[in-house]
Amino acid sequence: MRINMDRSRSLALMLLCAFILLGLLSAATPRAQAQDAPTPTAIPTLIAPEEVLKRAEEALGRTDEVAQSADRALETVSRMLSFLEVAGAIVGIVLALATTAGVSAFIYISRRIDRTLKAAEQLRTSAEQLLRDIQERGEKATRAATLLQIGVQQVIAHNLSAAQQTFEEARALDPHNRAVNYYLGEIYSQLGDPDRAIPLLRASAEEFPQAEAALGYALRLRAARQSDESARKRLYNEAERHFLRALERDPQARDINGASFYAALGGLYRRQERYKDAIDAYERAAHVMPHSSYPLNNLAMLHLMQGDLNQAEGAFRKSLRIAARVVDGDPFDHWARFDLITAQVALGDYKAAEDQFELLAESPPSVGALESFLSGLEALQKSARGSAQTARIIERVKALIAQQRAAQSA
Known part of the structure; x- marks a missing residue:
């Protein structure tokens, strides 16, 4: 009788070990899944290289932590598997002893242990696969974060085609x-492809004000291409809502070129012929970036449209001085060169404008940027400063746009 009681205790102890093992494996799985939760990647508030790189390095640190956690979890699973092998051997001995307790008890215990071991094996397989997936995603996220840093440097160097590929x-x-989605969406907009930009920017617009403002700009580009008046108005209204909400969230928000999104909003108002609102938006942009010719050039254009020639000339001269300094320091800053050419045309210095256009054509910017430049020149041509020389430059810009489109299609 005492022997049977000892055997029963042994059987109970072995079963308890098996169930404890199952519990450990079940507890390990949620921890592995927790490591799978995506970590949002912050978007730099400004285009400053040191800020972007700081954020990218933080992302790399997080992916490294995920990989290290996966390694530790795999090591834990390996130790559990070793224990499972030992437990399996013990269970074999237990089953042999159980025969003395009777055939029915043997069958019952055998089935229970078999189910427990199969469940443990399934958990082990699932845990291993999950951890392999975590490691793979961690490695991909690390590589993506590294490419993010490279792409940002390419944007700063005005190499948008290379940045797009990256x-x-x-x-x-x-x-x-x-x-990544934000930057790629902005690049598509800069390259004149709002249809590819909009889905990417929508995906991150709720999270980041820069992405929402960039979405407004992409919608503005799409609206400008609509032949249907009602469709164009609907897109303009949607673009305005995104601009205003983004700028309410972050009044300092800038695009990947470092320009205030107030300027892009001003461009929307100008296209809608809401000149008072446009002037207010460009004045806000000038406050955000006081050393930029961009808002000044557009303010000069608006004053010109309203017949205020003295205000327009003063703004054009100030814009010209700033833009000239910028292109001297960075010959590949095509936005500053656009402002320089526009100011020279407005002030009647057509020879200097033609010379600057030759420099622009040597390293032409994207279609989207050229279309923005063309829009400003066409507005100038409709004003009191319109001339045959301005019309000639407009035709040259159109030809350059066609050339760039052909190059992109090749």
Whole structure:
């Protein structure tokens, strides 16, 4: 009788070990899943390189932590598997002893232990696969974060075609990286492709004011291409809502070129012929970026449209001085060169404007940027400063746009 009681205790102890093992494996799985939760990637508030790189390094640190956690979890699973092998051997001995307790008890215990071991094996397989997936995603996220840094440097160097390829590769590795989606969406807009930009920017617009403002700009580009008046108005209204909400969230928000989104809002109002609102928006942009020719050039255009020639000339001269300094320091800053050419045309210095256009054509910018430049020149041509020389430059810009479109299609 005492022997049977000892055997029963042994059987109970072995079963308890098996159930404890199952509990440990079940507890390990949620911890592994917790490591799978996506970590949002912050978007730099400004285009400053040191800020962007700081954020990218933080993202790299987080992905490293995920990889290290996965390694530790795999090591834990390996230790559990070793324990499972030992437990399996013990269970074999237990089953042999159980025969003395009777056939029915043997069958019952055998089935219970078999089910427990199968459940433990399934958990082990699931845990291993989950941890392999975490490691793979961590490696891809690390590579995407590295490409993000490279792409930002390419944007700063005004090499948008190279940046586009870099960000597309990063997005293939990490499709949910909001910073990558934001930058790629902005680049598509700069390249004159709002249809590809809009879905990417919508994906991160709720999270980041820069992305929402960039979405407004992409919608503005799409609206300008609509032949249907009601469709154009609807898109303009949607673009305005996104601009205003983004700028309420962050009045300092800038695009990837460092320009205040107030300027893009001013451009929307100008296209709607809401000149008072446009002037207010460009004045706000000038406050955000006081050393930029961009808002000044557009303010000069608006004063010209309203017949205030003295205000317009003063703003054009100030814009010309700033833009000339910028292109001297950075010959590839095509936005400053656009402002310089526009101011020279407005002030009647057509020879200097033609010379600057030759320099622009040597390294032409994207279609989207050229279309923005063309829009300003066409507005100038409709004003009191319109001339045959201005019309000639407009035709040259149109030809350059056609050339760039052909190059993109090739």
